[in-house]
Amino acid sequence: MRELFFPELRFYRLHKMARAIHLDSGLRKRFREDPESVMNEFGLTEEEKALVRSKDPVKMFNEGVMPYAIFYLIWEAEGWIFLPPEKQTLYREQPAVGPRGL
Amino acid sequence: MARLVGAYMSSHAPQIILQPKVSDEYVAQLAKVHAALMNIGERIRRKGVETLIVFGSDHMETFFLDNYPQLLLFTGESSSAHFGGREVSIRNDTELATHLLYSLLDQGFDVSFSQEMRLDHPFASPLYWVLKTAGDIRVIPFHVNSNVSPRVTPKRCYQLGQAVRRAIESYDGDQRVAVYGTGGLSHYPGTPLYGKVDVEADQLITRKIVEGKGSELANLTSKWLDETGNFELRTWIAALGAVGDVPGEILLYERAYHIGYCVAAVDGV
Numbered sequence: 574m575r576e577l578f579f580p581e582l583r584f585y586r587l588h589k590m591a592r593a594i595h596l597d598s599g600l601r602k603r604f605r606e607d608p609e610s611v612m613n614e615f616g617l618t619e620e621e622k623a624l625v626r627s628k629d630p631v632k633m634f635n636e637g638v639m640p641y642a643i644f645y646l647i648w649e650a651e652g653w654i655f656l657p658p659e660k661q662t663l664y665r666e667q668p669a670v671g672p673r674g675l
Numbered sequence: 676m677a678r679l680v681g682a683y684m685s686s687h688a689p690q691i692i693l694q695p696k697v698s699d700e701y702v703a704q705l706a707k708v709h710a711a712l713m714n715i716g717e718r719i720r721r722k723g724v725e726t727l728i729v730f731g732s733d734h735m736e737t738f739f740l741d742n743y744p745q746l747l748l749f750t751g752e753s754s755s756a757h758f759g760g761r762e763v764s765i766r767n768d769t770e771l772a773t774h775l776l777y778s779l780l781d782q783g784f785d786v787s788f789s790q791e792m793r794l795d796h797p798f799a800s801p802l803y804w805v806l807k808t809a810g811d812i813r814v815i816p817f818h819v820n821s822n823v824s825p826r827v828t829p830k831r832c833y834q835l836g837q838a839v840r841r842a843i844e845s846y847d848g849d850q851r852v853a854v855y856g857t858g859g860l861s862h863y864p865g866t867p868l869y870g871k872v873d874v875e876a877d878q879l880i881t882r883k884i885v886e887g888k889g890s891e892l893a894n895l896t897s898k899w900l901d902e903t904g905n906f907e908l909r910t911w912i913a914a915l916g917a918v919g920d921v922p923g924e925i926l927l928y929e930r931a932y933h934i935g936y937c938v939a940a941v942d943g944v
Contacts, residue, residue, distance in 0.1 A: 575824070576824040576825065576897075576901075577823040577824065577901045577906070578822055578823055578826070578901075578906070579824040579825070580740050580823060580824070585740065587861065588735070588740060589739065589740070592735050592736065592739060594776075595736065596736065596744070608851075630865065630866075630869075631867045634865070634866055634867055635867075638920035639735070639823075639865075640864055640865030640866050641734050641735050641822065641823075641864065641865055642735070642864075642865070643866075644864050644865035647865075648864075648865070648869075654689075654690070654695055655695045655697065656697065656930035657697055657698060658697055658698055658870070658933070661697075661868025661869075661870075661933075662869055662932060663866075663867045663868070663869045663870060664863070664867065664868045664869060664870035664871040665870075666840070672870065
């Protein structure tokens, strides 16, 4: 991946769809009901479709999808933003290192 | 000559306006954020501010990758944001906005402009609360790209703030003007680090504001800002550039589950 927040060109269609879903509640509803047809409308490539279908924000991030597109597709479209904190956060504090074997 | 009378800074997370009731603790934290933002509005009213220049950064909402600006001034008459079932409307100070545009171009900042532009959460979230108490003020939205790479450097943001100050002071009017930077502090939206908050980094930043050493924040690198989740500090750095090294106050710092909420003021000028 390049710099954080760099919009990789190969994900242009995915980014465009994610933004549209963020801005348009009607489209967001339609995406929830029938993601395949919305992905087809935006002309997503097979690589992009597979990432969207995975609903896996870590996988999307590691492949280079723009973090705001991930936020719009997962935290917003999947409703994570309204879940209890422990259900919507991915980062876990590292436990203090204790003696080996304990 | 118009006068700069203060600089304000705050978080702009969409949750500030969406108000998701994810835990009792979070609801209480948001209530404190709202109170601090309305405190900013009261300060703005007490100082007789007529025009507020707001440095905010689009997140691929107002703009998209078909045409993505680094720096953009809104010079149109009015604008609004519709977010989470709420509406925030602003009226621009078009004369001052146009003067800013010309002055910044003369000073070597090739700023884009827009006469028709929708606002989104980086402006709407804090202004929804600030404008409740600020009185009848004009608002000049100023996009400073912090969220779509490549982005303006922190040092350049500070210089932009300094240039905005010169532009205000060369304006042939007698307005009282304040600047406002929105964003941060530490957070990692959309990434595997969502939920991490670099409190130590936030403390370094807030300490510099209290000590009146905002100019030192201009030396922070883009890499450091990304690593500490403080990439949106660019807008704060622009506001601090305008006001200069004057001691400020931290009105609120709350480590929430996804962000270090912060509200700050430098208005002892």
